[in-house]
Amino acid sequence: MYVNKIALFTGVPLMESGTTGLKGQVQPIFPYKTECFACLPKATPKSFPVCTIRSTPSKPIHCITWAKNFLFPQLFGENDEEQHAANQQGVSDDSDNKDEVEALQKEANELLELKRLIQAAASKETNSTDAEFVHKILAKIFKEDIERLLRIETLWTTRAKPTPLQYTKDEYSNLKVSELSDQKPWDKQANLLQFSDSLIRLTNRLSSEPSIEFDKDDEDTLDFIVAAANLRSYVFGIEIKSKFDIKQIAGNIIPAVATTNAIMAGFSAVSSIHMFEGDQAIANSRMVYDSANGLKFVNSTKLDSPAHSCKACSIVRGIAKLPTNLKQVTLAQFRQALLEKYGYSDDIEISTSDSRLLYDYDFEDNLEKPLSQFVGFGDVLLISDSDEVLDHIELYLDGHDNDLAKGDEAKISLPELSIPAFRKKAVVEEEKEEGKQEDNADEQHRDNEDGVIVLDDEEEDEEEDDAIEIIDDDEVDIDKTKSGKY
Amino acid sequence: MAETNNKDTSTLTADEIKLYDRQIRLWGLEAQTRMRHSRILVLNLTSIGVEVVKNLMLAGIGSLTLCDSSILTEEDLNGNFFVDASQVGQLKVDAAFDRIQDLNNRVKFSVLKESLPLGGKLSTSNTAVQANIDPETLKHYQNYDLVIATGLNRQQLSQLNQITRNLQIPLYASGGHGLYAYLFVDLINHESKIQLDSNSNSTKSKVGILNSVSEITNVEKTGKDEELKIVSTLKNSYRTIDEVFKSNKLSEFYKSEKKLRKITPVLPLILSLFDYSASDVAGKDQGLDPVVLKSKAEVIAKDLKLPESWKIDENVVGELARQAFCEFQPVSAIIGGALCQDVINALGQREIPINNFVVLDTVKNDMPIFTL
Ligand SMILES: [Zn+2]
Numbered sequence: 002m003y004v005n006k007i008a009l010f011t012g013v014p015l016m017e018s019g020t021t022g023l024k025g026q027v028q029p030i031f032p033y034k035t036e037c038f039a040c041l042p043k044a045t046p047k048s049f050p051v052c053t054i055r056s057t058p059s060k061p062i063h064c065i066t067w068a069k070n071f072l073f074p075q076l077f078g079e080n081d082e083e084q085h086a087a088n089q090q091g092v093s094d095d096s097d098n099k100d101e102v103e104a105l106q107k108e109a110n111e112l113l114e115l116k117r118l119i120q121a122a123a124s125k126e127t128n129s130t131d132a133e134f135v136h137k138i139l140a141k142i143f144k145e146d147i148e149r150l151l152r153i154e155t156l157w158t159t160r161a162k163p164t165p166l167q168y169t170k171d172e173y174s175n176l177k178v179s180e181l182s183d184q185k186p187w188d189k190q191a192n193l194l195q196f197s198d199s200l201i202r203l204t205n206r207l208s209s210e211p212s213i214e215f216d217k218d219d220e221d222t223l224d225f226i227v228a229a230a231n232l233r234s235y236v237f238g239i240e241i242k243s244k245f246d247i248k249q250i251a252g253n254i255i256p257a258v259a260t261t262n263a264i265m266a267g268f269s270a271v272s273s274i275h276m277f278e279g280d281q282a283i284a285n286s287r288m289v290y291d292s293a294n295g296l297k298f299v300n301s302t303k304l305d306s307p308a309h310s311c312k313a314c315s316i317v318r319g320i321a322k323l324p325t326n327l328k329q330v331t332l333a334q335f336r337q338a339l340l341e342k343y344g345y346s347d348d349i350e351i352s353t354s355d356s357r358l359l360y361d362y363d364f365e366d367n368l369e370k371p372l373s374q375f376v377g378f379g380d381v382l383l384i385s386d387s388d389e390v391l392d393h394i395e396l397y398l399d400g401h402d403n404d405l406a407k408g409d410e411a412k413i414s415l416p417e418l419s420i421p422a423f424r425k426k427a428v429v430e431e432e433k434e435e436g437k438q439e440d441n442a443d444e445q446h447r448d449n450e451d452g453v454i455v456l457d458d459e460e461e462d463e464e465e466d467d468a469i470e471i472i473d474d475d476e477v478d479i480d481k482t483k484s485g486k487y
Numbered sequence: 488m489a490e491t492n493n494k495d496t497s498t499l500t501a502d503e504i505k506l507y508d509r510q511i512r513l514w515g516l517e518a519q520t521r522m523r524h525s526r527i528l529v530l531n532l533t534s535i536g537v538e539v540v541k542n543l544m545l546a547g548i549g550s551l552t553l554c555d556s557s558i559l560t561e562e563d564l565n566g567n568f569f570v571d572a573s574q575v576g577q578l579k580v581d582a583a584f585d586r587i588q589d590l591n592n593r594v595k596f597s598v599l600k601e602s603l604p605l606g607g608k609l610s611t612s613n614t615a616v617q618a619n620i621d622p623e624t625l626k627h628y629q630n631y632d633l634v635i636a637t638g639l640n641r642q643q644l645s646q647l648n649q650i651t652r653n654l655q656i657p658l659y660a661s662g663g664h665g666l667y668a669y670l671f672v673d674l675i676n677h678e679s680k681i682q683l684d685s686n687s688n689s690t691k692s693k694v695g696i697l698n699s700v701s702e703i704t705n706v707e708k709t710g711k712d713e714e715l716k717i718v719s720t721l722k723n724s725y726r727t728i729d730e731v732f733k734s735n736k737l738s739e740f741y742k743s744e745k746k747l748r749k750i751t752p753v754l755p756l757i758l759s760l761f762d763y764s765a766s767d768v769a770g771k772d773q774g775l776d777p778v779v780l781k782s783k784a785e786v787i788a789k790d791l792k793l794p795e796s797w798k799i800d801e802n803v804v805g806e807l808a809r810q811a812f813c814e815f816q817p818v819s820a821i822i823g824g825a826l827c828q829d830v831i832n833a834l835g836q837r838e839i840p841i842n843n844f845v846v847l848d849t850v851k852n853d854m855p856i857f858t859l
Binding site: 022025183184249254256257258259260263264266267268269270271272285289295296297298299301330367369383 | 501504509510512513516519537541542545546666691740756815816817818819820821823824825827828831839841845847849851852853854
């Protein structure tokens with residue numbers, strides 16, 4: 002998204018490409034002439050109603066989400082008060098069933114007690130899966146809470162009833178955690194053993210760590226999520242999943258393979274040839290994406306015009322070149338330059354991308370202050386016409402090139418822009434919201450203006466010596482997995 | 488695969504599962520296990536060969552044997568990231584050996600520095616009768632589960648295909664011509680078990696013939712209602728490269744004359760280029776005579792039963808004639824990636840592999856799959 006916006010500021014064509022498993026796409030972007038990265042709708046992460054997760058799960062993912070996003074942070078997370086408040090909120094927002102809300106609130110209160118049990122146990126190291134607090138926790142989560150839900154009969158008129166977990170301590174005493182397979186789903190005994198074992202491991206860690214967060218590569222946390230999710234699945238009669246599968250779901254692992262990356266990198270490279278074909282560049286360029294059609298290995302389409310509703314490219318953008326010492330430019334000078342260049346009336350509004358107003362007709366306090374007091378190079382200023390004649394614009398601030406002729410370095414050079422007539426304000430409001438998150442990406446550098454920015458979600462390094470491609474899930478930006486065109 | 492490998496049952500180690508984690512998630516443990524047991528022969532380290540070798544090494548196949556007897560030249564450097572300028576003059580496989588092995592030490596990687604014999608003369612008959620192949624020739628190929636050839640001319644490919652048919656080994660062949668490339672697949676007979684949507688009404692959920700090259704031989708349904716799972720066994724049959732040149736199947740898959748007329752001129756043109764091998768035009772910078780190329784393509788178009796109304800595009804003729812023997816690395820990356828993806832699909836037996844000829848045109852970013 003950030004690079005897309007920079008392409009819009011600079012007007013430099015952008016080659017966007019990315020892969021997810023066997024899927025992938027390459028999209029040449031000619032700023033303001035063809036669809037930009039933001040024009041195409043993106044997949045949003047799935048979410049489930051709180052009540053499905055807390056009271057009425059019906060799929061493995063519901064139990065995994067419960068274990069990862071509810072149970073785990075409740076037991077091992079940071080601030081219990083905050084957690085607690087957040088939970089209550091979600092439930093009452095979501096459920097019309099008063100009994101259910103009450104039951105869930107009671108359940109959450111009791112979880113706080115469990116957390117205290119764990120913290121108490123953490124202070125005196127224990128290695129026995131037979132420890133009293135382990136049994137208390139098992140009984141509370143998989144038995145007492147379920148019994149309480151069962152008493153709310155309205156929940157089960159159209160659904161199968163859950164069965165509180167029945168078990169005895171000896172059931173899993175002859176099993177060993179080390180012998181459990183990652184690939185095959187564990188049976189009830191194995192899940193009980195792993196639940197107890199990972200609970201002990203995590204509890205012991207709390208003596209030296211203030212809190213623990215779920216991380217798919219942290220075996221203790223993963224084991225706990227797998228066992229807890231599966232035990233809940235038993236209770237609700239849902240299919241049991243293997244550790245391997247749950248790791249993928251809980252860890253948002255996006256599979257990556259060398260072949261898809263090679264194919265999309267290849268298309269990305271050949272497609273950039275068209276970018277140098279002048280007048281014909283757009284007509285000759287084609288977007289590529291994977292195909293499910295037996296008559297084609299990939300699909301390709303001509304480039305569309307920008308979407309009218311696109312938040313990114315419905316705003317006119319450009320780069321303002323300013324003296325390298327921003328102290329030399331006052332806001333008044335900058336404002337005057339805008340009026341002269343674009344023919345605005347007197348009545349304009351200048352604000353920063355985080356919505357701080359610098360100037361409007363009623364607010365002239367800043368006029369004699371230097372720009373350096375408000376912004377630096379790399380920042381964006383928004384200019385809007387209070388007379389509602391011309392549309393809003395965004396200017397990216399940059400320093401003059403070093404080789405500029407003497408005498409010109411004190412000037413303000415504004416870009417040639419054709420500003421359309423005024424459009425509704427709503428677009429700009431949303432744009433500001435977005436700007437906030439993206440500004441911290443400012444240190445990312447901008448490519449040479451004459452060149453082509455090649456953006457690639459995945460690392461495609463032909464000479465890498467690893468046998469597999471690894472993308473950390475922290476780096477996977479869900480925004481970038483396109484769904485619109487498939 | 489044509490012959491099921493009985494060793495497939497032995498499992499991967501925990502280390503291997505960890506190493507190949509991301510790809511196992513994509514194509515499954517079974518495919519990864521089959522891959523670990525496959526012995527693949529790659530003929531010629533062309534630009535596409537380089538991509539194929541890289542992908543197969545990274546995918547984690549059992550063993551890879553690379554055969555190339557040529558010497559590394561300056562021109563090879565652009566399309567081969569396994570070698571560097573200091574190695575010009577060495578045997579290609581010697582120059583590339585260490586960097587290839589470094590990609591994945593678990594793969595048994597070896598090289599053959601002399602061309603393998605192709606045996607016998609090109610059979611001139613159009614029928615697919617097995618030519619008499621010298622048993623000594625067959626010995627060179629019999630210990631592989633799959634052969635991948637790049638940069639062969641028609642005669643060489645035809646001979647190789649007779650050998651692989653004789654031994655019942657699947658064959659993949661590919662070649663690049665500037666911004667254009669092709670992929671040919673001969674899996675002889677291949678079965679895949681495909682999962683269908685529970686509400687699927689497609690013809691694939693019933694036993695029966697789908698078209699002249701594929702049929703559903705078995706349908707298994709388990710569970711019911713929302714849990715219903717349908718797994719169909721799809722059997723694909725393939726043609727040899729000699730049969731491809733005489734194929735009458737285009738009209739089966741492109742049912743109207745309008746659709747046939749739209750078939751890309753790259754198809755017959757690229758098939759015409761099978762008549763040449765890279766060595767035929769070595770040093771000829773100008774490429775081929777477009778007039779000759781066009782007339783060859785028109786003959787092939789006729790053989791393929793393209794309608795009278797189908798016209799060849801002069802621009803494409805010119806481009807292909809000019810670029811006939813250039814290698815362009817991004818094009819190799821695409822076709823080499825597609826080739827290896829299909830090898831994995833064929834081994835995994837869950838996806839339907841390509842049947843049987845892909846044309847890549849990166850001027851139009853067009854990549855049709857033809858059943859010939
Ligand atoms: Zn846009």
